[in-house]
Amino acid sequence: MKRRLLITVGLAAALMAPALSTANPELMELMGDPDNWAIWGGDYGGQRYSELDEINTRNVGDLQVAWTFSTGVLRGHEGGPLVIGDTLYIHTPFPNKVFAINQEDQSIIWRYEPVQDAEETIPVMCCDTVARGLAYADGKIFLQQADTTLVALDAKTGKEIWKVKNGDPKKGETNTNAPIVVKDKIITGISGGEFGVRGFVVAYDISDGSVAWKGYSVGSDKDTLIDPRTTTHLGERVGSNSSIKTWEGDQWEIGGGTTWGWYSYDPDTNLVYYGSGNPGTWNPVVRPGDNRWSMTIFARDLDTGKVKWLYQMTPHDEWDFDGVNEMILADLEIGGKTRKTLVHFDRNGFGYTLDRVTGELLVAEKYDPAVNWATHVDMETGRPEVVAQYSTHQTGEDTNTEDVCPAALGSKDQQPAAFSPKTKLFYVPTNHVCMDYEPFEVEYVAGQPYVGATLSMFPAGQVTGDGSTNLGNFIAWDASKGEIAWSLPEPFSVWSGALATAGDVVFYGTLEGYLKAVDAKTGKELYKFKTPSGIIGNVNTWTYNGKQYVGVLSGIGGWAGIGMAAGLTGDTEGLGAVGAYKSLDKYTQLGGVLTVFALPD
Amino acid sequence: MRTTSVVKPALRILAVAGFASLGANANPSVNDKPNEFPTLARVEYVLRCMDYHGGQVYENMYSCVCSIDRIATELSYDEFVQGEVLAQLRTTPGERGGLFREGGKELVAKYLEVTEAAEESCFSSIDPA
Numbered sequence: 001m002k003r004r005l006l007i008t009v010g011l012a013a014a015l016m017a018p019a020l021s022t023a024n025p026e027l028m029e030l031m032g033d034p035d036n037w038a039i040w041g042g043d044y045g046g047q048r049y050s051e052l053d054e055i056n057t058r059n060v061g062d063l064q065v066a067w068t069f070s071t072g073v074l075r076g077h078e079g080g081p082l083v084i085g086d087t088l089y090i091h092t093p094f095p096n097k098v099f100a101i102n103q104e105d106q107s108i109i110w111r112y113e114p115v116q117d118a119e120e121t122i123p124v125m126c127c128d129t130v131a132r133g134l135a136y137a138d139g140k141i142f143l144q145q146a147d148t149t150l151v152a153l154d155a156k157t158g159k160e161i162w163k164v165k166n167g168d169p170k171k172g173e174t175n176t177n178a179p180i181v182v183k184d185k186i187i188t189g190i191s192g193g194e195f196g197v198r199g200f201v202v203a204y205d206i207s208d209g210s211v212a213w214k215g216y217s218v219g220s221d222k223d224t225l226i227d228p229r230t231t232t233h234l235g236e237r238v239g240s241n242s243s244i245k246t247w248e249g250d251q252w253e254i255g256g257g258t259t260w261g262w263y264s265y266d267p268d269t270n271l272v273y274y275g276s277g278n279p280g281t282w283n284p285v286v287r288p289g290d291n292r293w294s295m296t297i298f299a300r301d302l303d304t305g306k307v308k309w310l311y312q313m314t315p316h317d318e319w320d321f322d323g324v325n326e327m328i329l330a331d332l333e334i335g336g337k338t339r340k341t342l343v344h345f346d347r348n349g350f351g352y353t354l355d356r357v358t359g360e361l362l363v364a365e366k367y368d369p370a371v372n373w374a375t376h377v378d379m380e381t382g383r384p385e386v387v388a389q390y391s392t393h394q395t396g397e398d399t400n401t402e403d404v405c406p407a408a409l410g411s412k413d414q415q416p417a418a419f420s421p422k423t424k425l426f427y428v429p430t431n432h433v434c435m436d437y438e439p440f441e442v443e444y445v446a447g448q449p450y451v452g453a454t455l456s457m458f459p460a461g462q463v464t465g466d467g468s469t470n471l472g473n474f475i476a477w478d479a480s481k482g483e484i485a486w487s488l489p490e491p492f493s494v495w496s497g498a499l500a501t502a503g504d505v506v507f508y509g510t511l512e513g514y515l516k517a518v519d520a521k522t523g524k525e526l527y528k529f530k531t532p533s534g535i536i537g538n539v540n541t542w543t544y545n546g547k548q549y550v551g552v553l554s555g556i557g558g559w560a561g562i563g564m565a566a567g568l569t570g571d572t573e574g575l576g577a578v579g580a581y582k583s584l585d586k587y588t589q590l591g592g593v594l595t596v597f598a599l600p601d
Numbered sequence: 602m603r604t605t606s607v608v609k610p611a612l613r614i615l616a617v618a619g620f621a622s623l624g625a626n627a628n629p630s631v632n633d634k635p636n637e638f639p640t641l642a643r644v645e646y647v648l649r650c651m652d653y654h655g656g657q658v659y660e661n662m663y664s665c666v667c668s669i670d671r672i673a674t675e676l677s678y679d680e681f682v683q684g685e686v687l688a689q690l691r692t693t694p695g696e697r698g699g700l701f702r703e704g705g706k707e708l709v710a711k712y713l714e715v716t717e718a719a720e721e722s723c724f725s726s727i728d729p730a
Contacts, residue, residue: 076693128693409697433700457700471704491683493700511690512682530641534686556686557693 024183027137028267030084037083037540040133040178041416042499044265045329048418049500050541054548056503059599060517060526066549066598067106068532070591073097077555077592078414079133079178080497080538082141084155088542089136090553090594094122094129094146100158103544110158116147121169124447125176126194128557130536132262132414133178135186138206144175144188150204152186164209166190166202172447173197180263182272182302185212189259193277193322196444199258201274201298203305213305217257217276217293218243224293225305232309234361234382246290246315254444256280257294261324261414266340269357271299271308273342275323282320282408283439283452284393290315295323297344297352299359309359311382314348318392319373319437320408320453321348326416328426332480334362343479345417345428347410348384350377353479365482367475368411368430370460373404392437392453400438405464407435407457413495416538417477420500423520425485426477427506429494432460433471474498474508474516476523486523496552497538509535509552515597531595547598555592638673638681646672654724667723668716675715684712 030038034051042048055063071077073092082089087109088101095116100109122129125146135142140161141153148167151160166188167173172195179188185203193199199217204210215225221241228240244252257276264273276298279291295314300307314321328343332353342356349371353363364377373391374384388394395401409431417428435457442452461468472493476485496509504520511534517527537553650665651657672681687709691701701709 128697407700409700433704455699456703458703471700491679492686511686530639530682532645534690556690557697 024137024181027181030136034541035543036085037081037542038136039082039180040079040135040262040538041264041326041328042540044180044182044267046262046264046326046416047328047330047421047500048416048498048538049420049502051502052541052543052548053501053503054543055501055505055541055550055599057505057519057526060503060505062599063517063527063529063550063597064600065529066596068596069099069101069106069594071097071099071553071555071594073555073591075555075592076128076130076557077537077553078130078176080540080553081551081594082134082136083540083542083544084136086544087155088551089134089141089155091131091134091143092592093131093555094118094125096131096143096145098134098141098143098153098158100141100155112143112153112158114143114145114149114151116145116149117169121147121174124169124172124192124195125174126191130176131178132176133538135179135181137181137186140206142179142181142186142206144177144179146174146176148173148175148190150175150179150186150188150209152206152209162209164204167192167197170447171195171197175260177260178262180265181206182265185302187263187272189261189263189274191258191260193256193258193260193280194282195447196254196256196280197258198253198255198280199276199294201259201263201272201300201305203302215298215300215305215307217259217296217298218247218252218255218279218291220244224307225300226307226310231307232359234311234359238310243292246292248288251280251287254280255291255294257296258322259324261322262326262416264327264329264342265302266329266356268340269299269308270302271356272302273297273299273327273329273356275325275327275344275346277322277324278317278320281442281444281452283397283442284316284318285397285439286441286452288316291317295321295348297323297327297342297354297359299356311352311354311359311361313346313350313352313382313384315383316393318386319348319404321346321406321410323347325410325412325414328417328419329356330419330421330479332424334480341479343419343426345412345426345430345477347406347412348373349406349411350374350384351426351428351477351479351482353482363479363482367428367477367484368406368432368460368473370405370432370434370464371411372463373406392439397439397441400436402436403434403463404437405434405460406431407433408437408455409433409457409493413493415495415536416497418498418500418506420504420506420520422502422504423476423500424478424480425520426479427498427500427508427520428475428477429496429498429508430473430475431471431493432468432473432489433457433493434460434463474518474523476520488518488523488525495536499539499541499550501541507539507541507550507552509537509539509554511535511556513554515539515550515552515595529597532593549596549598551594551596553592553594636673637678638669639678642678642681643669643673664723668719671719671723672716675719676712680708680712684708684716688712
């Protein structure tokens with residue numbers, strides 16, 4: 001099996017070589033046209049910025065609901081719609097349905113529902129059965145299923161073109177991420193850090209699903225695709241077996257560093273950027289060392305997978321501060337010079353600005369003043385200065401380390417921030433939450449949770465003593481200086497991805513279900529509308545027939561009570577009738593809801 | 602047919618609390634609260650409530666309207682919205698749900714007490730099953 005795979009790869013590589021430079025002009029063109037929303041971040045840089053300005057600060061208060069679409073699936077709806085021309089594509093949490101919707105009448109063009117083993121898959125998904133979205137390229141829609149199957153569908157018909165298995169749920173491997181397509185490759189990763197899974201990123205050929213390269217987060221240089229002579233960490237060569245040396249014995253084999261976040265790409269550097277998650281077992285006492293390259297920003301060559309540079313943000317993690325949050329690529333003025341930067345809001349509470357060409361660390365500052373586990377980041381070594389009182393390792397096993405800020409879910413989780421090139425500000429949905437954390441001893445069994453810590457979480461105001469009870473803030477961040485420009489307190493953590501537009505409006509969603517629009521310069525609230533349930537999806541924008549639309553998924557985890565039922569029932573006649581879905585009324589399905597907004601005509 | 606499997610046991614337990622709420626309802630200062638629940642929230646509640654209790658029939662409409670009116674006199678709209686979020690999210694598995702199991706305990710308790718008591722009193726003469 002393995003041998004056959006290798007031969008296929010070699011053959012594919014040989015065949016593909018001449019096409020590399022010209023592959024996917026279509027996707028580049030689609031992303032360059034703000035009428036579409038062709039990739040999770042709006043562009044390869046993950047800026048989540050749109051040039052559209054029909055909806056602007058003067059008129060956004062007049063927004064109305066244009067149409068809605070119920071997905072029929074309960075639980076948390078992350079990610080957002082893709083829009084390619086007249087067609088809108090939307091995905092759901094497990095069972096990972098995909099709908100292609102004709103914007104003209106909001107009818108369903110096709111629907112795809114994969115067959116997945118729920119009993120095998122759902123219990124090993126740590127944090128709700130979410131999925132963060134689809135990728136489009138080459139006339140195909142790509143879906144990364146929860147059970148790790150990556151499938152390519154015909155964008156016109158929804159028919160399967162190929163599929164590959166990217167992991168094994170029996171070992172705790174699952175997927176929640178949105179893949180990205182670059183040139184002739186589709187990049188995806190793996191989830192399961194709570195189950196001792198060893199993280200990797202893999203590039204498949206978009207034409208047939210064959211493996212082009214696969215790079216692990218931890219392990220030998222051969223496995224990680226690290227070149228000891230050329231790969232650098234803050235400008236220094238990492239040397240041979242830089243990962244394995246920082247683990248005790250063979251612990252790296254279940255070393256974590258999963259890759260469930262977002263991936264970005266820069267056509268100029270030809271590098272793919274992403275972060276790795278927590279090291280295996282949350283209990284830091286049993287895994288001495290820096291545990292490289294968990295909690296690390298990776299820059300890999302798209303064609304070969306080779307690591308150009310790395311930066312480990314949280315060596316020897318003691319708090320579960322996964323480094324997987326989005327990498328936003330922007331050109332910023334720093335010290336009088338324009339720098340090609342990568343900006344990243346880590347779970348650990350620091351906002352990092354790096355040179356994305358060299359991996360040089362330019363700025364590392366707290367984007368929530370409550371952050372207390374480290375005093376600062378040493379700009380020479382890149383290491384956080386850990387405060388002993390909040391070190392769950394130093395306080396030890398079976399000791400409750402109290403009042404650590406942020407909590408394990410971070411000052412920010414996966415929900416992506418936005419960047420406006422007009423204001424030069426980043427708009428960041430955040431958590432304002434602290435925790436008590438107690439590590440305990442745990443044995444590794446494949447497919448079983450490998451957490452080894454209990455924690456409880458509470459509003460940061462309990463630690464800072466300022467009397468506040470809000471669990472979140474929506475902030476504007478100056479990544480050149482590392483300063484908060486403005487901050488809006490939110491009663492709940494903000495788990496929705498943000499959108500910035502040329503109309504100087506910034507959009508985000510809240511757990512109460514509000515879609516909010518604020519002034520990009522001042523943060524002043526200009527509009528809010530309560531969608532059917534809490535929003536943890538990303539706000540996207542596009543045009544149809546020359547008119548600007550804004551859309552977001554609502555739908556959160558947990559059991560719906562009476563006031564929070566999953567949806568309204570309309571006329572349910574025909575629901576469930578096989579093959580009849582095309583004629584189904586668009587309002588009849590229960591579950592998560594896509595709400596699409598526009599200005600009145 | 603989709604009725605009560607989740608809520609009903611809780612209702613029985615909270616029957617006593619229901620009386621407490623009714624008592625509070627007689628307090629003029631509570632009744633003087635401005636009508637701040639948006640029409641959208643009331644309509645949505647009534648539709649979902651009717652659906653939950655078996656469909657759009659007059660008995661359900663009267664009881665559901667009674668219920669939301671009662672809730673609106675006892676909770677501010679923000680309390681209602683935030684209590685609803687807490688009540689749902691604390692049942693989310695994993696670390697995400699953990700945040701809501703620890704935080705907001707008072708608000709969610711108040712929300713559950715008021716909403717369940719309102720249901721209990723407004724549906725008292727009708728067996729929803």
